[in-house]
Amino acid sequence: MWGFTAKKKNILEDGETFTFLGRNVEFKGVVNFEGTARIDGRLEGEVHTNGTLIVAEHGVIKGIISTGTLISGGKIYGTVSASERVQLLKPAVLIGDVRTPSFSIEDGVHFHGMSDMGAKGRPEPESQGLEKVHDLTALRSRMRQDIPS
Numbered sequence: 001m002w003g004f005t006a007k008k009k010n011i012l013e014d015g016e017t018f019t020f021l022g023r024n025v026e027f028k029g030v031v032n033f034e035g036t037a038r039i040d041g042r043l044e045g046e047v048h049t050n051g052t053l054i055v056a057e058h059g060v061i062k063g064i065i066s067t068g069t070l071i072s073g074g075k076i077y078g079t080v081s082a083s084e085r086v087q088l089l090k091p092a093v094l095i096g097d098v099r100t101p102s103f104s105i106e107d108g109v110h111f112h113g114m115s116d117m118g119a120k121g122r123p124e125p126e127s128q129g130l131e132k133v134h135d136l137t138a139l140r141s142r143m144r145q146d147i148p149s
Contacts, residue, residue: 023058057091
């Protein structure tokens with residue numbers, strides 16, 4: 001078809017697939033990947049994988065991306081949802097919204113959109129020592145009551 005599967009022990013674990021969309025290739029539609037995918041061409045539609053999606057410097061994606069990890073130096077126009085992390089490398093362009101627990105942007109990247117890193121995994125505020133914090137509103141109210149009119 002438009003990609004290939006390769007097993008390279010020095011790059012990929014045994015049994016992991018690698019899919020490649022070449023620089024002069026254009027694809028429209030819904031794509032489901034397993035393992036790692038690298039996009040050097042143009043893709044319009046939806047991309048779904050639990051693995052790693054790499055958008056190379058000349059790669060362009062317009063649409064919806066749902067992935068485990070996204071590493072991009074290319075152009076993305078759309079919505080990104082990554083269950084593990086998003087890493088944008090110079091000279092990446094991302095115009096759209098991002099939802100991921102970990103988001104890093106290198107200097108020289110253009111990002112325009114909203115990011116949601118979610119409350120999942122955030123530590124709850126510790127109550128230790130909070131019982132010693134005074135409520136100033138209650139304190140002022142008591143002070144006013146103690147002052148004779």
